[in-house]
Amino acid sequence: MTAPLLSVSDASISYGKVEAVRSVSLDVGRNEIVTIVGANGAGKTTLLNAIMGILPQNGRIRFDGVDIAGMEIEDRVAAGLSLVPEHRELFGTMSVEDNLQLGAFRNAKAAAQSFERVYALFPRLKERRQQLAGTLSGGEQQMLAMGRALMGEPRLLMLDEPSLGLAPLIVADIFKTVGELRAAGVSVLLVEQNAKAALQIADRAYVMELGSFILDGPANAVAADPRVIASYLGFQNEATASAR
DSSP states (O other): OOSSSSSEEEEEEEEEEEEEEEEEEEEEEETTTEEEEOOTTTTHHHHHHHHSSSSOOOEEEEETTTEEEEHHHHHHHTTTEEEEOTTOOOOOOOOOHHHHHHHTTTTTGGGHHHHHHHHHHHHHHHHHSSGGGSSHHHHHHHHHHHHHHHTTTOOOOESSSTTHHHHHHHHHHHHHHHHHHHHTEEEEEEEESSSSHHHHHOOOEEEETTTTEEEEEEEEHHHHHHHIIIIIIIHHHHHHHHEE
């Protein structure tokens, strides 16, 4: 069996005396989309930040067989790990192209090729390459945040709530692109409150509640679990029906 690209073992993360994530373990394989679904405040973002090195954690994190627990953020990026944060964190007074250029700071020589790849994935960014990032629509800003992360040619892309605040058609476009990334050889770890959309695109899934995983397995099996239907999918279906 091929070793996973990312392996997290018994990770615990605290804010002071408050333990936000408790002894969680997960794997992400090569060319695989793995999603973590759960309510707001479950600990999903905290876990991604710890994997990226933004937050300290207890436990073991291995990337491509190498223990990266003590590695600096920039070294994790150089190793092929990238995070698109929940609030995108773009430089609003800089152009689309300049924001993308920042994503290639570790690989300036390959920037031209990376631009081509990103513009092929997101043609709208090419059309708006001289436009200020702060004037883009929400969907375009999400594309830019993903494009900036992809400029570093990651092997694993972590996405934190990419559908947040976006219209359903834009969400469909974003998730279609995630599928294209897997086909191009990029593994994806996706954190989402939109469980229905996430489970439709993922290979495997973890369900997180109050800092712990309560369920994991193939995405279709998780989506069929009565607890997931009642807590996530059922609620979304009711909300959709009431909006009609």
